[in-house]
Amino acid sequence: MSLITTGMIGFGSGGSGSGASGDTVAVELGMPGTRVGDMVAQRARGNGSRTTAATMDDSPAAVSDNGAPADSGPLRAANATAADMDSGWANYINASTGSTDASDDTAGSAAEAEADLEELAAPHEGPEWETIEVRSGDSLAAIFSRAGLSAGELHRLINTDDRTAQLQRIYPGDEIHFHVESDALQGLRYDIDDADTLVVARGDDGFDVSIESRAIETRVKHASGTVNSSLFVAGQDAGLSHGQIMRLMNIFKWQVDFGRDVRSGDMFSVAYESYYIDDEHVRDGPILAARYVNRGNAIDAVRYEDPDGNRGFYNPEGENLRKAFIRRPVGDARISSGFNPNRKHPVLGVRRPHLGTDFAAPSGTPIRAAGAGRVVHASRKGGYGRTVIIEHAGRYRTLYAHMSGYASGISVGTRVEQGQTIGYVGASGLVTGAHLHYEFIKDGVHRNPMRVDLPSGDPVASEHMDDFIARAAPLVAQLDDMHEEQEQQLAMRDEE
Numbered sequence: 361m362s363l364i365t366t367g368m369i370g371f372g373s374g375g376s377g378s379g380a381s382g383d384t385v386a387v388e389l390g391m392p393g394t395r396v397g398d399m400v401a402q403r404a405r406g407n408g409s410r411t412t413a414a415t416m417d418d419s420p421a422a423v424s425d426n427g428a429p430a431d432s433g434p435l436r437a438a439n440a441t442a443a444d445m446d447s448g449w450a451n452y453i454n455a456s457t458g459s460t461d462a463s464d465d466t467a468g469s470a471a472e473a474e475a476d477l478e479e480l481a482a483p484h485e486g487p488e489w490e491t492i493e494v495r496s497g498d499s500l501a502a503i504f505s506r507a508g509l510s511a512g513e514l515h516r517l518i519n520t521d522d523r524t525a526q527l528q529r530i531y532p533g534d535e536i537h538f539h540v541e542s543d544a545l546q547g548l549r550y551d552i553d554d555a556d557t558l559v560v561a562r563g564d565d566g567f568d569v570s571i572e573s574r575a576i577e578t579r580v581k582h583a584s585g586t587v588n589s590s591l592f593v594a595g596q597d598a599g600l601s602h603g604q605i606m607r608l609m610n611i612f613k614w615q616v617d618f619g620r621d622v623r624s625g626d627m628f629s630v631a632y633e634s635y636y637i638d639d640e641h642v643r644d645g646p647i648l649a650a651r652y653v654n655r656g657n658a659i660d661a662v663r664y665e666d667p668d669g670n671r672g673f674y675n676p677e678g679e680n681l682r683k684a685f686i687r688r689p690v691g692d693a694r695i696s697s698g699f700n701p702n703r704k705h706p707v708l709g710v711r712r713p714h715l716g717t718d719f720a721a722p723s724g725t726p727i728r729a730a731g732a733g734r735v736v737h738a739s740r741k742g743g744y745g746r747t748v749i750i751e752h753a754g755r756y757r758t759l760y761a762h763m764s765g766y767a768s769g770i771s772v773g774t775r776v777e778q779g780q781t782i783g784y785v786g787a788s789g790l791v792t793g794a795h796l797h798y799e800f801i802k803d804g805v806h807r808n809p810m811r812v813d814l815p816s817g818d819p820v821a822s823e824h825m826d827d828f829i830a831r832a833a834p835l836v837a838q839l840d841d842m843h844e845e846q847e848q849q850l851a852m853r854d855e856e
């Protein structure tokens with residue numbers, strides 16, 4: 361068992377991120393007659409109250425400036441897990457004991473769920489029960505019809521309360537268990553999510569409805585590896601899913617240009633949550649802490665959410681790993697013209713400084729706000745065409761020109777988040793082709809957007825620093841342990 365990987369997949373294409381927008385899996389069935397969309401059978405749940413609490417959004421800024429999927433919340437985590445190969449884990453991942461951290465929202469439900477476990481054992485199979493699987497394109501009405509139930513019975517059921525109304529959100533591949541006698545529904549069971557099951561029984565008048573819950577156990581898992589040719593191969597060898605590797609890259613993308621900087625010998629260590637029910641792995645949760653050693657330079661990241669709800673990945677000193685600005689408002693687009701104070705203007709033919717960076721991209725490509733701020737201009741501006749200017753905290757302004765249009769809701773005064781789409785690439789104004797002209801202005805002076813030192817996002821607030829350090833210290837210790845173990849293994853391998 362070697363931590364060294366010998367992958368064939370080059371790293372350069374890593375940023376293209378298959379499935380970058382594949383997070384829309386849930387199908388909403390507004391009405392019983394609505395068809396289930398033609399979707400993959402994967403379920404992206406997490407709308408159950410307990411599971412949601414346990415998998416809050418991973419992302420300090422759910423954006424990516426390199427085309428990679430945004431850091432994922434529960435939905436995408438669930439997707440990635442579904443595609444996982446669970447078998448590879450044993451080699452490199454040490455499942456440790458369940459975390460007793462106060463942030464484990466699942467822990468609270470353990471006791472009440474315990475009581476339900478006995479009920480769970482109650483059989484819902486046997487001659488009186490029938491299981492119907494939801495097919496792609498199915499409707500609740502069709503499913504109930506196959507179960508021998510009328511539309512009226514379905515209507516009564518889903519209108520019983522908001523728990524039965526959840527049946528309107530079903531997914532291809534789901535199973536609904538029916539107990540039907542004399543054309544009347546006697547019982548129904550449906551797994552709402554990993555932990556909760558909807559249980560319906562015929563009552564004296566109407567239906568008795570309950571939710572059976574199983575306790576979700578949170579474990580902290582570790583994975584580490586050394587890059588030979590590809591971080592993806594090394595990550596997979598360490599038992600990380602594609603989604604987890606993308607999230608790992610997303611954490612460090614501000615410090616490491618994963619398209620260029622990754623070297624053979626780079627090392628990573630990750631501690632992440634993983635969820636279990638009855639000792640069975642259900643899916644993985646957020647990355648809690650990670651270390652990436654790039655060309656011998658180690659960067660640590662610890663996930664933290666302060667009591668005010670600010671969250672992100674911070675170094676052990678509490679500094680934000682995220683920068684206050686993304687470098688490229690249009691992702692991977694080619695730079696067609698750089699910052700050049702002495703340039704000759706391509707249309708006018710006269711010497712005219714180019715005080716920004718041009719990104720060539722097809723008309724309609726979304727343009728993202730480089731940083732959080734307030735829109736101070738959103739209209740035509742001479743040769744700039746349709747232009748947005750954002751004022752950022754303190755000393756910064758960014759300008760986006762030649763747009764084909766503005767994103768809906770963008771006007772003067774609008775508050776925007778980092779990464780929010782503000783408009784679309786176009787060719788308005790004095791241009792030769794569709795591109796984004798982007799300017800970065802600090803203290804009233806134009807800077808080279810590709811070179812300027814970007815300020816970091818907000819650090820952990822001083823009043824929460826003690827809390828942060830108390831949480832970060834054990835996680836950093838885990839990273840140290842993993843790293844040390846890795847070095848020992850590498851040393852042993854070298855001796856052989």
Ligand SMILES: [Zn+2]
Nearest residue numbers: 716717718797
């Ligand atoms: Zn330009």
